[in-house]
Amino acid sequence: MLTNRQKKIIEFLLNNLGVFVTSSRLSSYCNVSERTIKSDIKAIKDKLDNNNRFRLISAPSKGYKLDYTHRVVNASENVLNLNELDYSKDFNEPKSRIRILLKMLLSCGIYHSKRKMIDSVFVSESTFYSDLKIIKGILSNYKLDLLYNKSKGYYIVGEEINKRKCLIKENLIPNLNLSSNMFETDLETISIIRKKLLNILSDYKFKISDKLFEDLLIYLSLAEERIKMKNTINNEVFVDGNIDVEMEIARDIFNKCFNFPEELIYNEILYLALKLRGKRDYDDISYISNKIVDFVSNSFSKIKKEFGVDFSENLDLKVVISLHFVPLLHRVKYDMQLENILLPEIKRSFPFAFDMANYFRILVFEEFDVWINEDEVAYLTLYFNFGLENVVLESKGKKVLIISKLKRSETIILRQRILQWFKNQITKIDIIPPRELCKTDIKSYDTIFTTEEVTDSMSGAFVPISLFPTDQDYSRMNIAINGFKSVDSIMELFDSELFFYGDVKDKNEVINKLIKLAKLKYNLPNKFDELIYSRENMSSTYFGSKIAMPHTLYPITQNTFIVVGLLANEIFWDDDHKVKLVLLVSTEINNPKAFQVWASLSHLVSDEALSDKLTNATSFNDITLIIKNRLKNFL
Incomplete structure (x- = not known):
């Protein structure tokens, strides 16, 4: 059986297929002595003796190289089977070929011949050139160029920093790629x-x-x-x-x-x-300059003016955003902005807070002349959503206790889901492990939930819920906290006069039609159209499941309303997504509670089965009936 280090050597030789590599270089690469490398090479040779596709060649003063025993014609022949090691690949998939070629080009600073690259992925020359076009496009995203020399081959030119960014973001790091079929992580x-x-x-x-x-x-x-x-x-x-x-x-x-x-x-x-x-995570306000503190305070004043939400007395929010802001500015300045894999979920779950964060991004640009990417905006969204929760929780509500073995850092999804469902009803959520139950005054709580197994002694007093609450959990929790409420307040936002059905050629056409319907019913501000498109140009308002919800950059109308656009045929909303249903949403100005309509709408969009029904509807009555029936279980 090959060791991890021996597999690592084979991978290095495969990435430099046909090129001699010295024992000194392998020694440095594996951080072991040259004597150990020679022992590993002998073990690898022994494994390859019975292999009729690859061979390990050694030459004095040159080193070692891995090469084909003959010219391989079919991809199915490219199998290097060393017991548990399987190098079979699906070369019919362009993504697989491109990953292999990118890794080869980025692995070391040498030229790679055209023939060597074609042989490594077993494709025709025309297919190879098609793959190269895609590779050049990927490299351009990282300010890298692919050069070609007739006598030497292909070579990537650019800064090493950008090459590493490409390796990380394109998931090309051999030793850290846990999904790789070629090598185990060291x-x-x-x-x-x-x-x-x-x-x-x-x-x-x-x-x-x-x-x-x-x-x-x-x-x-x-x-x-x-x-x-x-x-x-x-x-x-x-x-x-x-x-x-x-x-x-x-x-x-x-x-x-x-x-x-x-x-x-x-x-x-x-x-x-x-x-x-x-x-760095800063927790000392002394790190923060007066300029940043003043900027955050002024931004809160502008947010209050545009969104009708007052964060001026929320010291916790002011401090946490200021502390986050120092490393954020640094990351933007040095092109190190973070990625956020939860971006789509955050946009869908907290749309109002996301719009606040987007507006904050504009204020940052105006003050500091730097542009924050959408992934970083999503992180800011979580802070603003925290502030919005505090605004809502000022009203009288219930105290909830949850018994769970989850670590404190793992409770965010559970906590956020409950607060999203019951924003107006809960003033406090405490989550404790079972071992602390005996020290807790449970009589001080209105409702108690548990994610753990309910024992006989707990039955009746503790309502069981899952770690990731479902609709069934919601029903139980809703009854425990409030019972059921009317859906009329939400349904009043829909109006048959604010409904369009038909074919459109693109996104702009349907948005214009919906704006026109809104103007026929309401006296809209002159900036309404501009703010709709300003928000749309900033980032896509596609919410998922073939549904888009365009809206103004910040609240501007005197009424809260929803204009429905049901399309006869799907259209592209952005480069990656098509839509069938468009809900143009406007929340009223100077009413911080108006944004709560987003909780209901985002819940509708996140339910794929419901979304399918909505996008397959054919009339206004169909749409409203589906929504009303669903809200009966939600509100």
Whole structure:
């Protein structure tokens, strides 16, 4: 059986197929002695002796290379079966081929011949050229170019920093790709780095979230691999400001986690220091300049004017956004903005808070001349949603206790789902582990839920719910908290005069038709059209399940209403999504409770079965009947 290191050597040789690699280079790459490499090579050769497709060639002073035993014609022949190791690939899939070619081009700083690249994915020359066009498009997203030299082949030109961004964002990191069928992750090595990194950050009292810690760990593992392959950052880092503390931490990380001479990796240390600056979780208000504090306060005043929601007395929100703002500005400045895999879910679940965060993005641009991407806006959305919850919770409501074994950091989905369902009814939610139940005054709570198994002693007093509450859970919780309420307040927002059915050629046409219907019924401000399109141009208002909900950038009308556009045929709403149903939504100005209509609408969109019914409806009565029947179970 091959060891993880031997598999790692094979992967390196495959990425450099047909090219000799010295034992010294493999030794540096695997961080072991050349004698160990020679032993590993012998073991690999023994495994390949009975393989009639690949062979390992060694040559004095040149090193080792992996090559085909003969010219492979069919993709099915490309199987390197070394016991548990399976190199079979689906070369009929363009995505698989492109990943292989990208990894080959980015793996080391050498030219790759056209024939070698074609042979590696077993396609025709015309298919290869089609794949290259896609690869060039991907590389351009990272400011990288693909050059071609007739005598040498293909070579990627660009900064090493951008090559690493491409490797990470395109999920091309061999040793960290858990879904890869080729190699297992070197968990032992990563575990060692993780422990050392934790100790170093702890020693410096450097606070960082779990997500950002994992991102940092991935980057360090990649940096180690790239440096071993002589792909280092050189004269690409420009620093504006004092980062002495971060430089000290970065230097300590490289010295304790790796074994590279500092003169070789000074720019690596400098770049890591910048990343640390952008990933840090600040909890000391002294880090925040008066300029930022004043900017956040002024932004809250403008949000109050445009959205009718007053955050001026919410000190917690002001502090948390100010603390988040320092590393955010740094990330934007140095092109290190975070990705957010929950972006679609956040947009769909908290649309009003997302619009506030979008408006805040505009204010940031006007003040600091930097543009925050949509992923970062989604993180800000969670803060603004926290503020909105506090606005709602000012009214009298119920106190809820939840008994769960979930860690505090894992309760956000459960807590947010409950608050989304019962925003107007709950003033407090406490979540405790079962072991603390005996120390808790349960009589002080109006309702008690549990995600754990209900025992005989708990039966009746504790309402069971799942960790990820379903519609059935909602029904139980709704009865426990309030009983049922009328749906008339929501249904009054729909009007047969505000309904369009028919064919349109594109998004702009249907939006214009819906705006025209709204203007026939309401006296709308002159800026209404402009604010609809301003919001649309900022980011897509596609909500999922073939439903879009265009709306103004911020509340501007005197009435809250919904204009329904049911399309005879689907149209593209953005580059990736088609829609069949369009709901143009307007919430009234100076009424902070008006935004609660979004909770009902986002709930409708998140129910795929219901969305299918809505998009297959053929009349206004069909639409309203479906919504009314669903709201009876929701409100």
